[in-house]
Amino acid sequence: MKSAAKVAIASFAALALAGTLAGCGTGSGDESGKLELRVATFPPGADQAAYDAFAVQEKQFEKLNPDIDVIGVEYEWKAPTFAAQLAGGSLPDVFTVPFTDTKTLLENGQLMDVTKEVKDLGYADKFNPIIIGEVQDDDGNIFGFPRQAYAMGLHYNRDLFTAAGLDPDQPPTTWEEVRADAKAIAEKTGKAGYATMTMGNTGGWQLTAQSISRGAEMQKDNGDGSYTSTLNNDGTKATLEYFHDLRWEDDSMGDNFLLDWGSINQEFAAGNLGMYTSGSDVYTALVRDFSMKPEQYGLTVIPTEGADAGVLGGGDIAVMSPKIDDAHKAAGVKWIDWYYMQKLLNKDAAQADAKALADSDQAVGTPVLPVLDKATYDQQQEWIKPYVNVPTDQMAGFFNGIFDQKPVGEFKGQTQPIYGLLDNVIQAVLTDENADVDALLTKADSDAQALLDGQ
Template structure:
């Protein structure tokens, strides 16, 4: 799914940065350099982001004078990927959400990078849960997990204060979230709590809450098929919880057509007290939606009954059509641009310095791609450049390593999320919605997708 990310899949666009002529992968420029087309940002990213990229591009080309980096505006979308691949419009290096990686690698649509990842020494350093996301049934590894997040509880410190709540003591249980949401709504007239409901994000966040209550939404069978198990007590409890917030407490406002972008906009505008989303969404809230950073708060998502925290993210991959020289250059870029800042102090400082100089967020809490020791060490390296309000995020940063991460279910992820959207919307717009019947039908429809 999508966090700052990645992550609801989003509406796609592919456009060249600058006046790029169409060229095949691994082409050379007039100086004989290998041209490497790499994904940059989604269309609409601010100039500061591109200024930071330009500085990083300059640094890379100084170290690798035989490679000419060509930035390409890019946003992943599953429905148009095949056409982009067939038409040659994919960058040589791009990113794919975890939710779609399994399908692509099993379809042979990603480059095998097992040898390169092992030679660079990452195989034993990656978070094993994340490494599984890029490992095929053949045991080969098809990408670099480069960015991950865990769902957290985002909250508006200003609304907490207006409601007489202590923003330094955010809720730690779902019951406390409900109580705080009701208080915020009664005291401020704003939605105390909101949830995403559309474009697959409603299913994503229904999964996040159900997982936090111990759900298993899908099981993998020995023959490679999947069985839908969405109809379970934890999912039912989540839907009942949302029903009660909406109909008994009247604490969810009046807008029940929210996706990743629109809920961020409403939250940044001060119209929502709390919602769940990826821990890295701070960057988008401040950079893209104009939120006052002093009003932002983040804590861990409540867990109960043996539940875990739903995580996600994306992987850096190489187009399967590139030649050997381009593949080598692509791995060099991925290692330099995405990975070295996680393992090498000089690279970490250079990256943080470039981002900070361009007024980009440095230090946003994430789910570590590598092991905890390496992650904590890297934070020490860049502490002088961290510019996010970590003192407003301590509930998350101090609690996340005590939570068990849970990956998104693998079979037909995005289509099933869309089915789950409909159930969330039904519960929030129909006081008398039959949750049991909705879940029976949801499981039936999800299984039909899995059986295709």
């Protein structure tokens, strides 16, 4: 599941695009004879700063490519309506899709093959292999450009840590330390020390993240297009029992157990919540959309336990429709390479992008899971250092620890519907002290397999 930032940043965008499609994706050209390239850029309600940043970058690109007229359009990724948009030719020429949907789309022939183009650009071998795997078929063909990713992180309120007598510069590193700190916050401040998302499929997303941090495998890919559900595993059971103890033994989770991405961010930004897990890239939304004070924010890596433990990651891919013609494909590749990729690979592009964002009061330096190798990432971070405007010292736990963790992608079969099944499980555990964890997982596993068998 993508980390659902409410408002996308033009170029350094948050993972979720939201909005209404505007314009047709296969326009041939404008009155000047230029090729019109429609690119998914804005969510409805995006602030003026985002538009200002894009306007600067649009001019930069068109100066380098005077035969292309870039048109930014609003776009919302919705799996149920995508097929109709594709069939009707109403998609932008360039748009983004989340990792969890990419495999299905490429298997259905709904994405443009860009294998040759990526290889010709010379950086196919620089991608994080786990991330590029999200957009490859079984033969290794590539169907898009991974443009940004995130890893799960532990977000914490520094003010509540201080009020509880905890050191905000020494965040917890194990789940037991998280539990102890959550209890201290609840007892000393009266606020929820810890909370988790529980609805809108986000509960299943976060339950999966914590299960993976305890070495769980939620689903087995059988290698023949079929999947076997493995929700009923030790890691998921341990996570549910952990939540039960925080809720019923420690009373450290407050009294709101119907939280989704937006509402948990609101509670956190308002100072009503000490800790929660979510994508590492949520800082921008917390500060800009939920009015959190930057000095209150802290971020560290999600704790992991056991040899098989990993950190759940996600993100999205810049792709094109297989229905566009060769001219639009070539222009689309130029745009994706310039707008998304070169700022990760080229000093001048990285600094121009960072400056445009900083000048438009957009965040620069928000922690992400690099889509390219560590050496390339480290170099890019050095290039943009003069423009970083987020409190990176308060995110040191994440920056220092993320490369020591094993990234794990989301399971591919019926991802969102199965997350919905797990919403029900986590809600039951948090609202019924005597909930039978074994019975809940057995049923969820059975229901998940029925979904997989029927897909």
